[in-house]
Amino acid sequence: MTQAIPMTLAEKLVARAAGRESVRPGEVVTAKVDLAMMHDSGGPRRVAPMLERLQARLWDPDRVVVISDHYVPAVDAESAGILDLTRKWVKAAGVTNFHDMQGICHVVLPERGHLRPGLFVVGGDSHSPTGGAFGTYMFGVGATEMCGVLVTGEIWLRVPETILLHWTGRLAPGVVAKDMILAMCAKLGMDGGRYQAIQYAGDTVAGLAMQERMTLSNMAAELGAQTGLIAPDTVTRDYLLAAGVPAGEIELAAWQGDAAAAAERHDFDAATLSPMVAAPHSPANSAAVGEHGNVSVDQAYIGACTGAKINDLRMAAGVLKGRRVASGTRLLIAPASARTTAEAAADGTLAVLTEAGAILLSSGCGACAGYGAGVLAENETCIASTARNFKGRMGAGSSKVYLGSPYTVAASAVAGRIADPREFLA
Amino acid sequence: MSSAANNAGRVWKFGDNIDTDVLAPGLYMKSPLAELARHCLESVEPRFAKEVKPGDIVVGGRNFGMGSSREQAVMALRELGVAAVVAPSFAGIFYRNALNLGLLALVCPEAAQIRTDAVLAVDATAATLRDLETGKIYVCETLPAHLLQMIADGGLLPHLEKKLNAQRSKEAQA
Incomplete structure (x- = not known):
């Protein structure tokens, strides 16, 4: 048996998607996409003409989720037209995972059981790192890049370094995940994430409810990171079970990273945190x-x-x-x-x-x-x-x-x- | 005109963290591109969209293009004829979008030193910028081979088109 190379959670997730035993930060790899999520603004209205030009079909309609959330409900002829185009395209393209006016994509996607630990997912929206709260490698792309994914089922990426943001201690009453992420934005700045992978960890994070964890991962976008991961645990599993994900599809042990393999680490104290604005x-x-x-x-x-x-x-x-x-x-x-x-x-x-x-x-x-x-x-x-x-x-x-x-x-x-x-x- | 002047452009300088909401304001996101482009950067520099000329160069500070994944942030600049965006660092999604859409985005560690009223000659292949008045050369980061190929093809869509056509003609021959 060869000794396994220590890898962070991000590296393990990218390695799996790239079909590799291991990957190293900085390498450029091609990853297979498990799921592509897009909304009414950057989705069908933008990708439909591109697909037509390429005369190409979706690589796998069952791996595409469309969620109308930006121009809902329609307030004028333009927004009504965008929603109408979305509905018609979804039908013609054979996409059955369509959530029309059911809420915002980053909340609807896990709520309807589309995410689970270990997946590699792209979203046509910059707050796609939200999916990282479930141990999913999820990140945002523009519409042209999305078109590339829809045709090939693949995307290139540079294997990110991991930036570990480690929180210990108990939050005071009235102080919550939003205050934590605003404090991190103040400390690290809007480009502190360097388009690398952030991982939130520590006993404070482990003690947060799933929706609170989603707030942290969501605003990894504001830190300029590609994704914002949290290693899955029983809190993750309980949420996913309630969302209808079969127990056999929720793996926890395989998606724990080696924190020591992180390139950078910042420590934060939850107990002294005030509400932040x-x-x-x-x-x-x-x-x-x-x-x-x-x-x-x-x-x-x-x-x-x-x-x-x-x-x-x-x-x-x-x-x-x-x-x-x-x-x-x-x-x-x-x-x-x-x-x-x-x-x-x-x-x-x-x-x-x-x-x-x-x-x-x-x-x-x-x-x-x-x-x-x-x-x-x-x-x-x-x-x-x-x-x-x-x-x-x-x-x-x-x-x-x-x-x-x-x-x-x-x-x-x-x-x-x-x-x-x-x-x-x- | 010398050949250098043919691909030279006036500089428009901006600060750090120029975001996608000022590049492509949400209020105009459902408008046609020409209308959206008229509001590009207006909340930080109202003169920009009115006075920018084809071939001009946008020089930003750190983390240029932060925020949304909306490609309209790139498309608005392209619509106005901007030839290149230069910055010491870019937000990840904006950078990928720019290259995918064939807008030259150059990472230039010394971008802050570029003069506000400079006219720069751009050499995309060598990834350099030359100040026509002072002669100073700014060296930018070169791109990985797979991206150079994609840009040579004109962006991601033409690149995909080429690949699909090659695949289809191969299948037709088989």
Whole structure:
């Protein structure tokens, strides 16, 4: 028996997809894609003309998932046309994994049982690293690159180094995964991930619920990483079983990496972390909530793939129960998926939110990227549970977006200014 | 005009972390490309889309193109006639998109030293830039062989087309 070369989780996942025993960071390999996910914006409307030009078919329609989430529901002839084209293309191409207006792709994909540890998946969206929370090697690509995958079932990549982001200690009440990732953005910067693979680890990460882990992996995009992995464990397995993945398809032991093989490591202390808020116009402009001074907010927004999962809505409800949104401030909530809304309705969360004066919006990418309902006017200020606060992203060019956890956004909605949620949770 | 001037362009300089939302604003993402391109970079430099000329060169800071996977960030620059994007580092998805769409993206460690009002001659094969006034040469990183081949074919789609056609004619002969 030869001694196995120590490999990180990322290296093991890439090696499997490349059909290799082992890989080394820096090598260029061709990987076989297990699943390709695309949405209505970067999907059919862009790839259909390319496939036509190539006169090519999908390499495997059963390995393609299409999710309409950007232009939903249609608000004008253009968006209606994009959704119509998506539906017609899916049918003609023989794609049966189609989730139309069921929620945001990064939340719907695991929710409907499409992910599991060990897979190699590409998504036509930059927040595709979200899949990394399940021990899936998942990353975002543009539409032309997606077309290449759809035709060949393959993609090239440079085997990434692994950057280990290691958290120990217990988070204080009111401090959550969103605060952890904003702290990491502040420390490492928007290119700290160097388009390599991030792996989140340590007892803090192991103690997080699946949806909280998804928040960390989701914002690996904001760290500039290719993917954001978390080694799968029983928390992963329990989520996947509930999503209908057969037990025999959930392997945990094979997808644990050797942490010592990581190229870079950063250590963080969870116990001393405060709720974090990112000032305009970058998630890297994050500091403890108390350091932002007196900032009044016109709009508070709980939405997007990052910050409107069921756990996020429950956090907001924890603050809003028995309280009202401040006069002069509007709180908009767009649950991340149809199932999220159903769960929130079933457990009473939804009633708490609406009784506090929250305005409920449909599930989709919506205001986060300036696509849908809830965009900002010139000079307005918003605090959002989303991932990005780039200039003009949520609407008018002069609008300002702060980022925080659902706790912090809800607390700010009640206060009418950026507020520390711990004052409301005591 | 000398041959060097034929592929020379004026420089438009930008800072670090130029993101895809300022390159291709979400508000115009469902508009035709020509309309979207009119808003390219407007929130950081309103003159850019109005005054940029075919052949001009965008010089960015670190992590150029961070954010979304939207290819329109590349397509808007191409639509405006931008000949090359130069930066000390690029966001991964933007970089892949640029090469896939045949927009020259050059990693230039010394990009910060390029003069704001420079006119640069681009040599794509050698991966160098030459300041026509000062004569200074900027050396950029060369690309791996498989990407050079793809760019030589005109981007990923023409590259795939060539491969598929070769495969089809082989099958027809068999």
